[in-house]
Every structure is written in structure tokens, then in C-alpha cells.
Amino acid sequence: MKEETSNNSRRKFLKSFGISVGAAGVVSSFSLIGAAKAAAKKPAEMVNLLTQDGQLVQVDKNQLRPTVNEPLDELQKRGREGIPGKSFVMVIDLSKCRNARKCMSACQNHHQLRADQHHINVLQMQDAEHTAPYFMPKPCQHCDNPPCTKVCPVDATFKRQDGIVLIDNERCIGCRFCIAACPYSARIFQWTEPKDSEKYKDLTYNIEANVPQKKGTVSKCLFSADRLREDKLPSCVSACPNGVYYFGDRNEDAVTNGTTGETVRFSKLIEENAGYTLMEELGTKPRVYYLPPKNRAFEFNGDLLNEENLH
Amino acid sequence: MNDLPKQKETTLSFEKIKKDILHPMQNHKGLELWIVFLITVISVCGWAYYIQLKEGLGVTGMRDYVSWGLYIANFVFFVAVSLVGMLISSILGLLRIDWITPISRIAEIIAVAFVAVAGLVIVLDMGRPDRVLNVMIHGRFQSPILWDVTVITTYLTVSALLLILPMIPDLAICKKELTKASPIMKKLYNILSLGYINTPEQHKHLHKMIRTLMVLIVPIGLAIHTVTSWLFAATLRNGWDTTIFGPYFVAGAFVAGSAALIIAMYFFRVNYRLQDYITDLQFDKMGKLLVAVCLVYLYFNLNEFLVPGYKMKTGDDVHLKELFYGNWAIMFWASQLLGNIIPIILLVNKKFRKPLPIMIISLFVLAGAWFKRYVIVIPTMLHPHLPIQNVPENFVHYYPSAIEISVTVLSFALVLLIITVLSKIFPVVPIVETAESKGIEVKIDA
Numbered sequence: 120m121k122e123e124t125s126n127n128s129r130r131k132f133l134k135s136f137g138i139s140v141g142a143a144g145v146v147s148s149f150s151l152i153g154a155a156k157a158a159a160k161k162p163a164e165m166v167n168l169l170t171q172d173g174q175l176v177q178v179d180k181n182q183l184r185p186t187v188n189e190p191l192d193e194l195q196k197r198g199r200e201g202i203p204g205k206s207f208v209m210v211i212d213l214s215k216c217r218n219a220r221k222c223m224s225a226c227q228n229h230h231q232l233r234a235d236q237h238h239i240n241v242l243q244m245q246d247a248e249h250t251a252p253y254f255m256p257k258p259c260q261h262c263d264n265p266p267c268t269k270v271c272p273v274d275a276t277f278k279r280q281d282g283i284v285l286i287d288n289e290r291c292i293g294c295r296f297c298i299a300a301c302p303y304s305a306r307i308f309q310w311t312e313p314k315d316s317e318k319y320k321d322l323t324y325n326i327e328a329n330v331p332q333k334k335g336t337v338s339k340c341l342f343s344a345d346r347l348r349e350d351k352l353p354s355c356v357s358a359c360p361n362g363v364y365y366f367g368d369r370n371e372d373a374v375t376n377g378t379t380g381e382t383v384r385f386s387k388l389i390e391e392n393a394g395y396t397l398m399e400e401l402g403t404k405p406r407v408y409y410l411p412p413k414n415r416a417f418e419f420n421g422d423l424l425n426e427e428n429l430h
Numbered sequence: 431m432n433d434l435p436k437q438k439e440t441t442l443s444f445e446k447i448k449k450d451i452l453h454p455m456q457n458h459k460g461l462e463l464w465i466v467f468l469i470t471v472i473s474v475c476g477w478a479y480y481i482q483l484k485e486g487l488g489v490t491g492m493r494d495y496v497s498w499g500l501y502i503a504n505f506v507f508f509v510a511v512s513l514v515g516m517l518i519s520s521i522l523g524l525l526r527i528d529w530i531t532p533i534s535r536i537a538e539i540i541a542v543a544f545v546a547v548a549g550l551v552i553v554l555d556m557g558r559p560d561r562v563l564n565v566m567i568h569g570r571f572q573s574p575i576l577w578d579v580t581v582i583t584t585y586l587t588v589s590a591l592l593l594i595l596p597m598i599p600d601l602a603i604c605k606k607e608l609t610k611a612s613p614i615m616k617k618l619y620n621i622l623s624l625g626y627i628n629t630p631e632q633h634k635h636l637h638k639m640i641r642t643l644m645v646l647i648v649p650i651g652l653a654i655h656t657v658t659s660w661l662f663a664a665t666l667r668n669g670w671d672t673t674i675f676g677p678y679f680v681a682g683a684f685v686a687g688s689a690a691l692i693i694a695m696y697f698f699r700v701n702y703r704l705q706d707y708i709t710d711l712q713f714d715k716m717g718k719l720l721v722a723v724c725l726v727y728l729y730f731n732l733n734e735f736l737v738p739g740y741k742m743k744t745g746d747d748v749h750l751k752e753l754f755y756g757n758w759a760i761m762f763w764a765s766q767l768l769g770n771i772i773p774i775i776l777l778v779n780k781k782f783r784k785p786l787p788i789m790i791i792s793l794f795v796l797a798g799a800w801f802k803r804y805v806i807v808i809p810t811m812l813h814p815h816l817p818i819q820n821v822p823e824n825f826v827h828y829y830p831s832a833i834e835i836s837v838t839v840l841s842f843a844l845v846l847l848i849i850t851v852l853s854k855i856f857p858v859v860p861i862v863e864t865a866e867s868k869g870i871e872v873k874i875d876a
Contacts, residue, residue: 211636223820235822236494242819257816266666272575273561273568292564293487293557296575298497302666304814308557310496311488334486398815401666 155351201279226359244361253412260405468509508548514687515541516651579660669810717783767796
């Protein structure tokens with residue numbers, strides 16, 4: 120089924136642009152635009168592309184930008200429905216996190232965010248005065264009793280069948296009630312013109328990645344729902360060099376480590392490592408589970424900020 | 431509280447009442463100047479809003495953590511003040527307390543002006559005001575914002591009716607007496623007076639309608655401020671996650687509204703020379719009322735701050751320490767002491783319930799009420815459950831920007847403009863009701 124969709128979209132793609140992607144790209148696909156405009160720019164990295172008539176051409180990377188092949192209506196519809204049969208969960212192993220922050224930059228790259236905007240934020244935590252400090256990556260918890268979606272006046276933020284909480288920035292009125300309601304401070308607001316908004320202004324809005332970002336609307340972690348549709352792990356999970364993240368489907372009781380690629384039983388992982396959820400007492404029922412920072416995977420002498428311990 | 435004023439009212443005749451009340455509406459040169467001033471302020475500050483519209487809410491001091499700031503605090507304040515209409519003309523009116531007769535219309539004017547602009551302030555705070563209709567198109571009734579939109583528009587409608595309906599006999603008088611009025615105004619009086627000539631039949635119907643609305647507005651008034659409090663209480667944040675927010679906000683609203691009414695009473699008494707109507711008695715009674723509502727509010731404050739302060743639960747502790755002796759202590763204690771406790775102590779003395787002293791005290795109460803809303807909204811946003819990290823320095827504090835302050839000034843100017851215009855075109859003291867309450871015969875010609 121997946122094969123078919125990708126063939127379909129390719130055909131559509133060929134029809135609309137007359138050029139197809141032959142080279143591996145950073146994003147799923149690229150289109151050729153404004154050749155004349157970009158010609159004035161200094162030559163940068165060249166990319167090999169296969170044209171419609173089968174010729175291999177070299178193109179300046181500046182001339183490329185991500186594109187979406189489906190129409191907005193289709194993206195909005197499937198974005199609101201979710202992926203049938205799935206129930207996504209994330210497990211974050213705190214004993215392995217040494218603040219490499221690769222998750223944060225991968226996320227910002229994927230969702231077109233500035234360096235100070237976080238869908239996922241690695242916090243330095245210390246629960247009480249004499250307890251050991253630890254680093255805690257904090258994405259949206261994708262709660263099953265989400266305080267944020269409850270208060271939305273226009274159904275712009277919602278929870279779909281696979282458990283992911285999304286935000287529709289085509290509908291968001293910017294009242295920021297969801298930001299006030301979220302106890303995990305997981306949401307951000309586009310106070311000014313978003314990063315690279317000029318560059319991406321013609322791009323069709325993809326609700327599953329919430330790109331392009333829009334001024335005056337809320338943004339948040341989406342478990343990289345667009346990547347999940349392609350059977351890929353979320354950006355943060357894949358980017359982690361230290362094996363902190365597991366991601367998977369609770370229905371299948373399987374989660375995959377983003378660094379090692381190892382797939383383990385979700386229930387067993389949680390059970391054996393005393394997994395817990397954040398601020399459970401609030402009754403939000405998060406889908407992000409944490410494993411306590413016990414037996415750290417790196418030299419830990421009690422001083423988190425000692426640079427030697429990190430990265 | 432029902433004792434009748436013992437004054438030399440025998441000198442008042444219906445003609446004199448009409449003349450006294452209608453005169454300032456037509457002869458008040460300073461008023462035009464004041465209106466021009468307000469319009470200038472609104473235009474200049476409107477430009478600030480234009481910048482915000484163009485550049486985004488980034489021109490304000492708000493950021494991801496303090497994502498509700500001055501605008502929301504001001505919104506809560508406006509909603510609070512507007513509740514005075516329900517307190518005076520409905521609750522006291524239904525109890526047939528007669529000293530409110532000369533001030534009930536001022537109370538309704540305040541209610542209409544503040545609640546109308548409160549609705550606007552919410553739009554000023556929106557990131558995408560161009561999508562405001564989404565609230566109608568995609569509205570979710572599970573969201574407290576929908577409840578707020580519903581009760582605010584209902585309260586505005588019923589308050590406007592409670593302003594206009596009891597005024598119908600007066601408007602019939604305006605139609606006859608205000609010969610110098612512009613043709614538009616004459617037309618307005620003609621339309622709004624609905625051909626009222628004070629027949630017993632008309633009198634009966636009108637009073638039935640008014641009493642129905644007076645009953646109706648009590649639950650609506652309670653709802654408007656309770657729902658506003660739920661915007662906060664419906665969240666899981668330290669300082670907002672409390673069960674008494676509804677009545678706490680309603681009690682606070684009575685304080686703010688009563689103070690605003692006293693200030694307006696003083697202003698109209700002096701500027702419109704209505705000393706014979708808005709008398710020392712009204713100030714004395716309002717002073718007692720203000721003490722009563724301040725005491726109730728003080729009681730709620732004790733519950734709201736001392737009970738969690740006694741326990742110092744994790745989360746609450748940081749928040750409360752910041753209020754009690756941290757960065758917010760000056761504003762917190764100023765609003766409590768100058769805005770509530772000291773006014774109570776002063777106003778139990780009769781001499782402080784004279785017009786000028788009580789007006790000055792009310793200014794403090796009103797300012798205290800404004801800062802109290804600020805203290806309710808902002809510190810909580812600065813104290814989330816998880817630490818604020820990896821963000822620029824300006825995310826960790828909140829200072830309203832010049833643009834934000836200008837837009838807030840705009841909302842105040844708009845309120846004052848509405849009050850001014852309403853008091854310019856309508857008699858601020860009910861003519862017919864005043865005459866009736868003094869046993870003077872009322873005559874309205876067809």
C-alpha cells in the first residue's frame with residue numbers, strides 16, 4: 120500500500136513539475152525553482168537530479184526547496200484522521216542523556232524553527248536539594264487526557280486516533296489558551312514572522328509537520344507525524360547519538376531505539392526499568408514514558424555540568 | 431438601608447428636575463474638547479495596534495512562557511468593572527432599595543462601556559484577529575472561550591436593554607424638551623422613546639419588562655465573571671488551579687465596579703452640577719456598600735492565599751513566595767493594602783464617606799483592582815511546573831512593551847469615550863424615576 124501511494128505521488132509530481140528527483144535529499148523530495156533568480160547567487164553545493172526525459176543534471180542546492188505533492192485538502196483530512204491502528208508511544212531513557220542536543224537541532228531543522236524555539240527541549244533537572252541532577256528531554260507528552268485540546272475554542276489543536284496531538288495553523292486564531300493550559304510548557308507561539316517564512320511561503324501547508332510555520336499561531340511537537348506516515352522514526356529519535364529514545368506502537372507492544380535500531384517490547388522495557396510518566400498526579404495520561412537516570416551510560420560524578428561528562 | 435433621605439426636596443418641581451438634568455447635555459463646552467482629546471488618544475494608540483497587526487504579537491513583551499500579559503489582565507479588569515451594572519440596578523433594584531435611583535443609570539452606562547470594550551480587548555490580544563470568525567465557524571462548546579463569548583455578548587445586550595428601557599420615559603421628555611438637538615439626535619430620541627406618553631398601560635408593560643430583565647441579568651452577570659475566572663481555573667497552573675476562583679472573581683468585581691461607580695458619580699455630580707440628585711446620601715451608602723464588598727473580597731483573599739500559604743505545596747511555594755516577599759511583593763501588597771484593607775479601615779468612618787474623600791479612596795481601590803488582576807495573571811505564567819531553560823533572557827521576565835501599553839491606553843480611552851458620549855446624548859440621572867421617587871407628578875406630552 121505504501122508503494123502505491125509513493126508511485127501515485129510520483130506521477131503527480133512528474134506531471135506538475137516535469138522534473139523528478141534522482142538524488143537523495145535532506146527532505147523527502149525537491150523541486151526546481153527560480154533558476155534565473157538563484158543563478159545570481161554564489162555557487163554552492165551541487166546536487167544530481169534525474170530529469171523527466173531521463174537525463175542526469177547537476178543543480179545548485181540553492182535552487183531546491185522542499186515540496187509537498189498532495190493538495191491541502193488531502194493533507195488536512197489525513198492529518199486529522201491519523202494513521203489507523205496505531206497508538207504511538209515514546210520512551211526516553213534518562214540514564215543515557217548527556218545533553219548532546221542533537222534532538223533539538225534535528226527538530227528545529229525539520230519544523231523550520233529558530234534556535235530559541237523548542238518543540239523538544241532538553242532540561243537540566245534536579246528534583247530535590249540532595250537528589251542527583253539529570254538531563255531530561257521534554258517533547259510534547261501527547262497526553263491521552265490533554266488539557267490543551269480541551270480548551271481550544273476552534274478545534275485547531277486536537278488529538279487523533281493514533282494518539283498524536285496536532286495543531287492546525289490554518290485554523291488557529293492565536294488565543295494561546297492551549298499554551299496557558301499545558302502544564303509541560305510544551306507549546307510555542309510564532310510571535311513574529313517565522314524563520315525562512317519568505318522562502319517557504321508558497322509551500323503547501325502540511326499539518327503533520329506544521330510547516331510552513333505561520334505568524335500569530337501556536338506550534339508544537341507532533342512526533343514528526345509526517346515521517347511516521349513514511350514509516351520513519353521522529354526526527355529527534357533518529358538524531359540522538361546516545362540511544363536515549365525509543366519510539367513505537369503500543370498496540371504492537373514494540374518500540375525501536377532511534378540510535379541502535381534495536382526493537383524491544385515496550386511493556387518489558389517499562390516494567391524492567393521502572394518507567395514512569397511526567398507529573399502523573401495531574402491526570403494528563405502522557406504517552407511519553409521516562410526511564411529513571413539510574414546506572415548512567417556515561418561517567419557521572421554528580422556534577423552534570425562538568426563538560427567531560429557530556430556529549 | 432431603606433431609610434428615606436430627610437432633605438429639603440420640597441423645592442424640587444418636575445420642571446426643575448427636567449431643567450437640571452437636561453441642561454448639561456446641551457451646554458457643556460469642555461465636553462467637546464474632552465471628546466476630541468479622547469479621539470486623538472485613540473487614533474495615536476490605534477497606530478500602535480496597526481504596528482502590532484503588521485509585525486505580529488512579537489512587538490509586545492509577551493513570549494512563550496508569559497503568553498498572556500497586560501491585555502488579558504486588562505480584559506479581566508474590564509469585565510470586573512462592568513459587573514457594577516448587575517450589582518446596582520439589578521440586585522439592589524430588585525430589593526427595592528431606593529437610594530440607587532439617581533445612580534443606577536450611571537452604573538448601567540459603566541457596565542455597557544466596559545463590557546463592550548472587554549470584548550474588543552480579547553480581539554486585540556489575538557494572534558490572528560483576521561480569523562475571529564473561526565470562533566463561530568468552528569466553535570467548540572467545550573472551550574471556556576466559547577462560554578465567555580456567549581455570556582459577554584449576552585451581558586452586553588441585556589445591559590444595553592437595561593440602559594435603554596428604563597430610559598424610555600426620559601427619552602420621550604428629551605424628544606420634547608431638547609429643541610436645540612441636532613436632527614439626528616431628535617430622530618434617535620423619537621425612535622428610542624417608542625411613542626411613550628406614560629399611559630398606565632405603557633407604564634405597566636415597561637416596568638414588567640424591566641423587572642424581567644433585572645432578574646435575568648443576575649445569573650448572566652454571575653456567569654460572565656465566573657466564566658472569565660474559569661479561563662484560568664480550567665488550567666493546571668500553580669496559582670490558577672483553585673476551586674474558589676469563580677466567587678473570588680465575582681467578589682473582586684463588585685469591589686472594582688463599586689469604586690468605578692463612585693468615581694463616575696463624583697465626576698457627574700461636579701461637572702453636571704447634579705448636587706441635588708447625586709447627594710451625600712448616595713456617597714454615604716455607596717461607601718457602606720464598598721466596605722461590605724471589600725470585606726467579602728478580603729475573606730476570599732484570605733482563603734486564596736493563606737490556605738495554600740500554610741501548606742506551601744511544591745509548585746505553589748515558588749509562586750507564593752514570589753508574591754509574599756519576592757519580585758511581586760510590592761505590587762501584591764499594594765493591591766491588598768491600598769486597594770482593599772486601608773479603604774475598609776477608612777470607609778467605616780462617616781467622614782471618609784463624604785463625596786471627595788470617598789472618590790479619592792475609590793481611585794486607590796480601582797487602581798488596586800487593576801494591579802490585582804495583573805498579579806493574578808502574570809506571576810502564574812512565570813512559574814510553570816517545569817524550569818524555564820534554553821530560551822533568551824526576555825522569555826524569563828515580562829515587561830509590557832510601549833506598543834502594548836499604548837494599545838491598553840486605547841482601550842481605556844475607548845471606555846471613557848463611550849461613557850462620555852452616552853452621558854452626552856442621554857440624561858445620566860433618570861428624570862421620571864427621580865420625580866416619581868420624590869412623589870412629584872410626572873407629565874409627558876404626546
